[in-house]
Amino acid sequence: MALLKLIPLTFSFLMLVAFNDLSLHSYGIRIEGVMKHSIDYDSSSSYNKAVIDVEDYGAKGDGRDDSEAFEKAWGVACSSSQPVTFMVANDKKYKLKPLTFQGPCKSNVKVMIEGSIEASSDQSDWDGKDERHWLLFDEINDLEVGGGGTIDGNGNIWWQNSCKIKTSLPCRDAPTAMTFSNCKNLKVEDLSIRNSQQIHVSFESCSNVHASQLSISSPESSPNTDGIHVTGTQNINITNCAIQTVTPQPQNRAR
Numbered sequence: 001m002a003l004l005k006l007i008p009l010t011f012s013f014l015m016l017v018a019f020n021d022l023s024l025h026s027y028g029i030r031i032e033g034v035m036k037h038s039i040d041y042d043s044s045s046s047y048n049k050a051v052i053d054v055e056d057y058g059a060k061g062d063g064r065d066d067s068e069a070f071e072k073a074w075g076v077a078c079s080s081s082q083p084v085t086f087m088v089a090n091d092k093k094y095k096l097k098p099l100t101f102q103g104p105c106k107s108n109v110k111v112m113i114e115g116s117i118e119a120s121s122d123q124s125d126w127d128g129k130d131e132r133h134w135l136l137f138d139e140i141n142d143l144e145v146g147g148g149g150t151i152d153g154n155g156n157i158w159w160q161n162s163c164k165i166k167t168s169l170p171c172r173d174a175p176t177a178m179t180f181s182n183c184k185n186l187k188v189e190d191l192s193i194r195n196s197q198q199i200h201v202s203f204e205s206c207s208n209v210h211a212s213q214l215s216i217s218s219p220e221s222s223p224n225t226d227g228i229h230v231t232g233t234q235n236i237n238i239t240n241c242a243i244q245t246v247t248p249q250p251q252n253r254a255r
């Protein structure tokens with residue numbers, strides 16, 4: 001049985017720093033720095049106008065690894081001196097090895113995941129890396145992550161090799177799908193996070209966090225797939241989140 005922890009739905013602590021609604025600011029759309037690729041301009045109001053699309057950096061979403069493209073695109077987005085949208089477009093499923101979105105960034109970045117991101121199912125991709133993380137967002141201020149897409153930890157292989165399932169195996173760490181550490185003024189909303197290798201979402205040493213409309217689910221047979229962890233974090237609101245274990249769907253009937 002999965003142990004999903006249901007975090008009390010609303011935490012309200014004293015507001016220490018005003019939480020800026022970054023979308024209300026108006027920004028120029030000039031990007032500085034060496035750019036090998038064109039930047040698209042998105043006119044929709046809630047996204048930053050300058051768009052760094054992972055596809056422009058080589059992401060294919062064809063089932064092969066897209067980590068390198070994401071890393072390159074992140075480097076450009078994070079070093080931009082103007083606010084940018086890091087875009088993961090709709091209708092594609094991108095495969096990622098463990099990846100760190102490292103800050104601090106020069107300007108405000110919105111990560112808009114409209115499509116799907118799926119974890120590598122090859123555990124050796126974690127060799128020599130920190131097995132406690134899959135996607136790590138570290139030291140990024142004023143970060144916004146959303147877009148309505150799906151983050152899939154593809155945790156099956158980790159569950160099978162868990163010491164809770166195979167009791168002869170030693171217990172080892174398994175990745176948290178999304179970890180936010182040392183982030184100030186963070187907004188995470190409107191994402192579906194599922195099948196995590198272990199914990200789905202973790203906030204560590206962050207402040208002023210707004211998490212909402214997160215739909216978190218894993219099969220009822222998955223071991224230790226906790227919903228949301230909060231550690232050393234100040235002023236966090238978690239609202240309108242659904243955290244559940246699900247019964248696997250019956251096989252699709254033949255057509």
Ligand SMILES: *[C@@H]1O[C@H](CO)[C@@H](O)[C@H](O)[C@H]1NC(C)=O
Binds near residue numbers: 019208209210
């Ligand atoms: C959390 O909610 C309280 C009460 O609605 C609000 O005053 C505060 O600004 C919120 N904090 C964040 C970080 O969203």
